[in-house]
Amino acid sequence: YEIPLCDWSSDVCSSDLGCKEAPSSALPELKVSGPTMGTHYAVKVVGDYPGGEPQLQHEVEQILQRIDHQLSTYKPDSELSRFNQHQATTPVEISQDLADVLIEGLRVGKMTGGAMDITVGPLVNLWGFGPDKRPTKIPSEQQIAAARLRTGLDKLHVEIGSEKATVRKDIPDLYVDLSTLGEGYAADHLARLMEQEGISRYLVSVGGALVSRGMNGDGQPWRVAIQKPTDRENAVQAIVDINGHGISTSGSYRNYYELDGKRISHVIDPQTGQPITHKLVSVTVIAPTALEADGWDTGLMVLGPEKAQQVVREQGLAVYMIVKEGEGFKTWMSPQFRTFLVGEKN
Ligand code: ADP
Numbered sequence: 001y002e003i004p005l006c007d008w009s010s011d012v013c014s015s016d017l018g019c020k021e022a023p024s025s026a027l028p029e030l031k032v033s034g035p036t037m038g039t040h041y042a043v044k045v046v047g048d049y050p051g052g053e054p055q056l057q058h059e060v061e062q063i064l065q066r067i068d069h070q071l072s073t074y075k076p077d078s079e080l081s082r083f084n085q086h087q088a089t090t091p092v093e094i095s096q097d098l099a100d101v102l103i104e105g106l107r108v109g110k111m112t113g114g115a116m117d118i119t120v121g122p123l124v125n126l127w128g129f130g131p132d133k134r135p136t137k138i139p140s141e142q143q144i145a146a147a148r149l150r151t152g153l154d155k156l157h158v159e160i161g162s163e164k165a166t167v168r169k170d171i172p173d174l175y176v177d178l179s180t181l182g183e184g185y186a187a188d189h190l191a192r193l194m195e196q197e198g199i200s201r202y203l204v205s206v207g208g209a210l211v212s213r214g215m216n217g218d219g220q221p222w223r224v225a226i227q228k229p230t231d232r233e234n235a236v237q238a239i240v241d242i243n244g245h246g247i248s249t250s251g252s253y254r255n256y257y258e259l260d261g262k263r264i265s266h267v268i269d270p271q272t273g274q275p276i277t278h279k280l281v282s283v284t285v286i287a288p289t290a291l292e293a294d295g296w297d298t299g300l301m302v303l304g305p306e307k308a309q310q311v312v313r314e315q316g317l318a319v320y321m322i323v324k325e326g327e328g329f330k331t332w333m334s335p336q337f338r339t340f341l342v343g344e345k346n
């Protein structure tokens with residue numbers, strides 16, 4: 001098969017196999033894209049959208065802004081930041097949207113044995129990947145131990161009543177970080193917008209999370225490409241057709257910095273309080289929703305290749321992993337993932 005071309009702006013991106021001249025029977029695709037939440041979004045719709053491209057862009061950006069205003073830890077006045085600033089153990093009323101993502105974060109987090117932990121924020125900030133500045137030296141054992149005391153999925157409680165949803169923490173300085181779920185959550189909401197508008201052929205992506213459904217303008221299934229773990233932007237590792245599912249990739253090869261000669265990854269192991277160091281460089285998960293996929297990819301990334309494979313087998317997940325081996329890489333996929341696979345490069 002041919003290597004597809006696409007706009008390679010994220011780890012997982014869309015492409016029509018081949019990118020040949022469209023046949024004359026092809027339907028036009030509306031395309032909008034732009035920056036959001038420290039990354040990029042892209043939406044493709046086949047055929048028409050009520051109000052055309054400007055209206056599509058407007059509605060998409062409204063949704064993204066709303067989500068950012070709910071989930072961001074970078075915005076001091078976001079709904080999540082206000083809960084983080086609430087230095088008390090009394091319940092706080094929250095939107096149904098925030099409650100949904102918290103509940104899913106807790107659920108997937110517990111299934112990863114706490115490897116994906118939405119309360120890991122104090123450690124993320126300590127290592128310089130949150131709103132706080134990067135440290136100039138490696139944090140001390142004491143600093144790490146102190147930050148670890150402020151984490152734990154068991155310290156966060158969400159309740160959904162008939163009238164309102166509330167959230168409560170066991171310790172006043174628990175700090176929730178939904179950065180790892182925001183992209184998947186946003187992609188799901190863009191997909192929901194499409195469904196509401198009666199669109200059945202679309203592809204939406206936010207950062208490394210994506211949802212697609214139906215055929216592209218050429219009448220071919222949408223192809224999603226997983227990139228090779230290099231700094232080069234256009235090397236394809238594998239291509240899948242995820243029709244109606246969510247997909248998310250977590251990669252440890254792009255977002256890092258060096259400190260005292262050590263490579264500091266932005267994914268933190270909540271057990272040790274340290275950035276991950278093992279040889280798993282990329283994890284891709286396909287799941288019913290992009291939110292779920294986005295939670296799993298981070299958890300599996302923390303667990304490392306062996307433990308992750310065990311969990312994938314136990315849970316029957318659709319997962320593709322790239323592991324560093326010597327100077328090269330080796331890949332592994334679960335049987336469930338293989339059912340989505342269109343092609344693979346070595
Ligand atoms: P990737 O770039 O690999 O897709 P994400 O952007 O989805 O990763 O998530 C990385 C962010 O998640 C980090 O910047 C941090 O804010 C947060 N994070 C780090 N470690 C964990 C963890 N163990 N569980 C949950 N969130 C984490």
Ligand code: MG
Nearest residue numbers: 180294297298
């Ligand atoms: Mg993730």
